[in-house]
Amino acid sequence: MLSAGTSSSLGIAGAQLRLSALAALEYRVGFWSDGVVSVLWGLIGVAPLLVALDHRPDVAGWSAWELMVLTGCFMVVSGIYSALVQPALVKSMEHIRRGTLDFLLLRPADPLVLCLTAEFMPWGLLESFVGGALVVVSLVVLGVAPSVGDLGGALVVFVAGIVALYALGILALAVSFRALRLHNITTLFETLLDFARWPAGVFTGPLKAIFTFLIPFAVMTTQPAQGLLGRLDAGGIATAVATSLVLLIVARVAWVRALRSYTSASS
Amino acid sequence: MSGGGGLRRRLAVLGALGRLGLAEAAAYRASLAVWVLTTTFPLIALALWAGIARAGGPIGAYGEAEFVAYFVAAFLVRQLTASWVVWDLERQIRLGELSVLLLRPVHPLVHHVMTNLAALPLRLVLALPLAIVVLVAAGGIGVSTEPALLALVPLALVGGWILNFAIQAAIGCLAFWWQRSATLFEIWTCLFVVLSGYAVPTSLLPLGLDEVARLSPFHALLGFPVELLLGHLSPAEALDFLALQWGWVIVSVALARFAWGRGLRAYGAYGA
Numbered sequence A: 001m002l003s004a005g006t007s008s009s010l011g012i013a014g015a016q017l018r019l020s021a022l023a024a025l026e027y028r029v030g031f032w033s034d035g036v037v038s039v040l041w042g043l044i045g046v047a048p049l050l051v052a053l054d055h056r057p058d059v060a061g062w063s064a065w066e067l068m069v070l071t072g073c074f075m076v077v078s079g080i081y082s083a084l085v086q087p088a089l090v091k092s093m094e095h096i097r098r099g100t101l102d103f104l105l106l107r108p109a110d111p112l113v114l115c116l117t118a119e120f121m122p123w124g125l126l127e128s129f130v131g132g133a134l135v136v137v138s139l140v141v142l143g144v145a146p147s148v149g150d151l152g153g154a155l156v157v158f159v160a161g162i163v164a165l166y167a168l169g170i171l172a173l174a175v176s177f178r179a180l181r182l183h184n185i186t187t188l189f190e191t192l193l194d195f196a197r198w199p200a201g202v203f204t205g206p207l208k209a210i211f212t213f214l215i216p217f218a219v220m221t222t223q224p225a226q227g228l229l230g231r232l233d234a235g236g237i238a239t240a241v242a243t244s245l246v247l248l249i250v251a252r253v254a255w256v257r258a259l260r261s262y263t264s265a266s267s
Numbered sequence B: 001m002s003g004g005g006g007l008r009r010r011l012a013v014l015g016a017l018g019r020l021g022l023a024e025a026a027a028y029r030a031s032l033a034v035w036v037l038t039t040t041f042p043l044i045a046l047a048l049w050a051g052i053a054r055a056g057g058p059i060g061a062y063g064e065a066e067f068v069a070y071f072v073a074a075f076l077v078r079q080l081t082a083s084w085v086v087w088d089l090e091r092q093i094r095l096g097e098l099s100v101l102l103l104r105p106v107h108p109l110v111h112h113v114m115t116n117l118a119a120l121p122l123r124l125v126l127a128l129p130l131a132i133v134v135l136v137a138a139g140g141i142g143v144s145t146e147p148a149l150l151a152l153v154p155l156a157l158v159g160g161w162i163l164n165f166a167i168q169a170a171i172g173c174l175a176f177w178w179q180r181s182a183t184l185f186e187i188w189t190c191l192f193v194v195l196s197g198y199a200v201p202t203s204l205l206p207l208g209l210d211e212v213a214r215l216s217p218f219h220a221l222l223g224f225p226v227e228l229l230l231g232h233l234s235p236a237e238a239l240d241f242l243a244l245q246w247g248w249v250i251v252s253v254a255l256a257r258f259a260w261g262r263g264l265r266a267y268g269a270y271g272a
Helices: A004-026 A029-044 A047-055 A064-098 A101-105 A111-116 A122-142 A148-175 A185-197 A205-214 A217-228 A234-261 B003-027 B029-038 B041-056 B064-080 B085-095 B098-103 B108-118 B120-138 B147-176 B181-195 B209-215 B217-221 B223-230 B235-269
Strands: none
Touching: A004 A111, A004 A122, A029 A064, A029 A122, A029 B181, A047 A064, A047 B041, A064 A101, A064 A111, A064 A122, A064 A148, A064 A185, A064 A217, A101 A111, A111 A148, A111 A234, A148 A185, A148 A217, A148 A234, A185 A217, A185 B029, A185 B041, A205 A217, A217 A234, B003 B029, B003 B108, B003 B120, B029 B120, B041 B064, B041 B120, B064 B120, B064 B147, B064 B223, B085 B098, B085 B108, B085 B147, B085 B181, B098 B108, B108 B120, B108 B147, B147 B181, B147 B217, B147 B223, B147 B235, B181 B217, B209 B217, B209 B223, B217 B223, B217 B235, B223 B235
16 A cells, blocks of 8 residues: 555655656757766767677676676666766755755655655656667567566566665765765766676675675666576575665665754754 | 066965865865765776686786786876866856956966866875775786886876866866856766776777777877886887877867867856
8 A cells, every 4th residue: 555655755756857857848958968978978888898898708607788788777777867866966965065955854745755856857867768778679689588577577676776776875865964065976976886887797805795785786787687688586686675675774764863963054 | 576576476376276275175075085986987997807807817918917007007197187177167157156266366277277286185195095905905016117118107197187187178168158068078088988098908999999099189198198107118109109198288278278268258248
């Protein structure tokens, strides 16, 4: 059952998305700066993979077109980040820095929902659409038709990955209550996201642990791609979901504590 | 006013700007630390390439140790040639903040040069420990053993810094006509990542693309100083590439001056 709180949160997110979409259609220069450039970034970033494939038949057991499935998954996540997550974080951090968060806190809704829907840049989703198309094309070239079970598993892991992405965003937001000029932390995350282009199997040692549990890029891109290729088992799905849920709980606790220490503009 | 007095006054102004930049960098050190971390991309590339080399043997002339040395050097060169004038300039032109700088008795671009340079020491303080940890973990770095070539490294670094600053300034000046000039710089950065040796050592690029990349300003920004430092270049090659780099420096400075001069006239036409 959907609780009243959840449905009102979804309502707020929907309304905010509609407003942003209208604004985006108004200012069409964003089509080039947010949309086309992010697609370009998404595609140019493949270059290191291509260079690696020029010298090796595969990378960590992934063939060329399998890596394109992964690249497509990456572009979907990257587009969601730059269109939905990053703008909201930047806007909310600005509110925190200036003390105008007060206006959000006064509204009769969960402040976290208001922060995470503070601003969207819909043109960034262009990268997600191109990424989705790339996934379909690559699967067709490979001749892989995912079964319903595989699709379901990939979808579950994908949602878990997006939840983890949001959890990391909320953590960044909580930190920004203390260090006020940290809006560039979202840029840092954008840089780190480039790790997610590569199969998680490339990493060894501490980096592998970090990218599986702490900053679970493996959950965001590698595992959905594995799911589509029919290589993901139930244990992998369960671990991915558990990782994301733990991150989400930690983030929520950090947010509540940070909000308590917020002293607003006037005090 | 005598010429000597003018010079002394100028030096005093530059010194003051330098202190201002240093103070800003120190005040927002957490922010600067995050900026340093955003340029850790070479260390990411290091983890990947070293991993691939470890699993299946060397790629081209690069084994695991060579990849580590290459990307740590790339990380440090990137720190030493960093500037961010394109974003400052774009914002200042768009919001009209530039008018305040124009009123001051210092050329606004000189102001930016000094504040960008002043952050370098702190940048290095933040970046060096990271580089040292990676190097110690990987077992050291072999730099060029040719003293004459090592002597050219500072020249290559200065050239890289000026080139980066002038290109950013030139693109930033486009904001006089076009509000989102930073977008153009993002496209530039896309090409930089691939062609400069930032994500892939240039000599590994396929299809003769490495020859093209070596002639480009991208490689002059990063790949050339790195390869010079690591001793990958013969003395003759080093001198050729140094001349090429400084050729790009001259072109980029000329472009920046041209864009600034034209742009300022357009800016004045707003009635600012």
